[in-house]
Amino acid sequence: MQRVTNCIIIDNGHLLLLKKPRRGWYAIPGGKMEQGESIKESVVREYREETALTIHDPELAGAFTFSIYENDSLVHEWMMFTFICKTYEGTLTDYCAEGVLKWIPVEHIHDLPMAEGDRKIFEHVLANKSMLYGSFSYTEDFELLNFRLDSSAS
Amino acid sequence: MQRVTNCIIIDNGHLLLLKKPRRGWYAIPGGKMEQGESIKESVVREYREETALTIHDPELAGAFTFSIYENDSLVHEWMMFTFICKTYEGTLTDYCAEGVLKWIPVEHIHDLPMAEGDRKIFEHVLANKSMLYGSFSYTEDFELLNFRLDSSAS
Numbered sequence: 001m002q003r004v005t006n007c008i009i010i011d012n013g014h015l016l017l018l019k020k021p022r023r024g025w026y027a028i029p030g031g032k033m034e035q036g037e038s039i040k041e042s043v044v045r046e047y048r049e050e051t052a053l054t055i056h057d058p059e060l061a062g063a064f065t066f067s068i069y070e071n072d073s074l075v076h077e078w079m080m081f082t083f084i085c086k087t088y089e090g091t092l093t094d095y096c097a098e099g100v101l102k103w104i105p106v107e108h109i110h111d112l113p114m115a116e117g118d119r120k121i122f123e124h125v126l127a128n129k130s131m132l133y134g135s136f137s138y139t140e141d142f143e144l145l146n147f148r149l150d151s152s153a154s
Numbered sequence: 155m156q157r158v159t160n161c162i163i164i165d166n167g168h169l170l171l172l173k174k175p176r177r178g179w180y181a182i183p184g185g186k187m188e189q190g191e192s193i194k195e196s197v198v199r200e201y202r203e204e205t206a207l208t209i210h211d212p213e214l215a216g217a218f219t220f221s222i223y224e225n226d227s228l229v230h231e232w233m234m235f236t237f238i239c240k241t242y243e244g245t246l247t248d249y250c251a252e253g254v255l256k257w258i259p260v261e262h263i264h265d266l267p268m269a270e271g272d273r274k275i276f277e278h279v280l281a282n283k284s285m286l287y288g289s290f291s292y293t294e295d296f297e298l299l300n301f302r303l304d305s306s307a308s
Contacts, residue, residue: 001155003233035231036221040287040304059306060285063214063235067190077189079157081217131214133194150194 002078005043006030007058008125009085013106016051016092020099023142026112028082029101039081051101052093058083061125062132064117070140082132084125116144124151156232159197160184161212162279163239167260170205170246174253177296180266182236183255193235205255206247212237215279216286218271224294236286238279270298278305 006028009016017026031046033039040058047055061084068076092101104112109122117136124132130151137145160182163170171180185200187193194212201209215238222230246255258266263276271290278286284306291299 001157003155033219035228036219036289036291038219038287038289038302038304039217040306041289041302057306060214060217060287063193063217065187065190065192074189133192133214135190135192135195137190148192148195150192 002076003033003039003042004030004078004080005033005039005046005083006080007043007047007055007083007085008061008122009053009055009088010106011086011088011103014103015106015109016053016101017104017109017112018050018096018099018101024113026102026104026114027099027118029098030082031098040083043081043083048090050093050096050098051090053088053090055083055085056087056089058085060131062121062134064121064133065135066117067135067137068140069137069145075140082121082125115142117147120147120149124149156230157187157193157196158184158232158234159187159193159200159237160234161197161201161209161237161239162215162276163207163209163242164260165240165242165257168257169260169263170207170255171258171266172204172250172253172255178267180256180258180268181253181272183252184236185252194237197235197237202244204247204250204252205244207242207244209237209239210241210243212239214285216275216288218275218287219289220271221289221291222294223291223299229294236275236279269296271301274301274303278303 033042062082134149136147187196216236218234288303290301
């Protein structure tokens with residue numbers, strides 16, 4: 001099963017996002033876990049590879065299950081672990097193979113094109129400090145079929 | 155990839171643990187995630203199935219990657235998500251197919267036989283409120299080969 005880790009850096013009212021070429025949608029920078037990594041090791045490595053930035057003390061903000069359906073059949077399932085981070089070091093790379101990295105003012109996030117489920121994740125994670133748990137079902141064309149979200153009580 | 159969720163209930167200075175028949179080792183009650191579940195949905199369902207107790211507001215305390223090696227070859231990898239919980243309802247089942255459920259005084263935990271990595275997880279989770287991230291490598295006979303643990307800064 002594929003497992004993805006990613007991280008929302010918040011710096012001076014801006015978030016670092018990745019505009020992906022295929023649909024022009026914005027996504028949270030990150031990537032696939034490698035064998036034997038913890039989720040935290042993975043997010044630090046992936047973030048550095050994609051952005052050249054080293055994140056400090058990323059904290060897990062959400063854990064999500066994704067199910068992809070073609071007609072009524074499950075074709076793919078993966079998990080995503082989303083961290084949040086306010087301190088980092090390094091200089092943002094000029095070139096990212098995955099798309100274009102952009103600092104976006106927090107108040108503009110909701111105007112950006114993105115996967116519908118990602119929008120719901122942003123809504124929660126930027127407004128709450130509690131962990132978010134969720135499950136999303138999408139079509140192969142990334143149309144959101146249904147979702148469940150649950151935040152911890154603390 | 156197999157994914158396991160489990161939960162440490164703390165009630166009046168006691169933890170509910172499962173003594174498994176094979177080695178007589180104590181483990182945290184829980185079980186395998188099912189397709190489409192979030193990790194929180196999984197832990198509530200698994201805990202109810204194994205103990206007949208309904209846990210309230212479980213909070214994620216740790217996320218772990220396990221790699222099992224035979225000689226120098228990786229033969230199995232899975233993930234475990236460990237929650238902690240202080241409130242629940244229901245009456246503990248008289249019969250659990252997986253082993254014997256026992257309330258153990260917290261101060262006796264470290265005397266119990268258990269997987270070496272689980273002991274390290276207990277040491278951290280009972281002493282800290284921060285999230286624990288880790289990766290463990292075991293032999294097929296559950297001898298701990300190496301591990302890395304990292305807790306969040308908060």
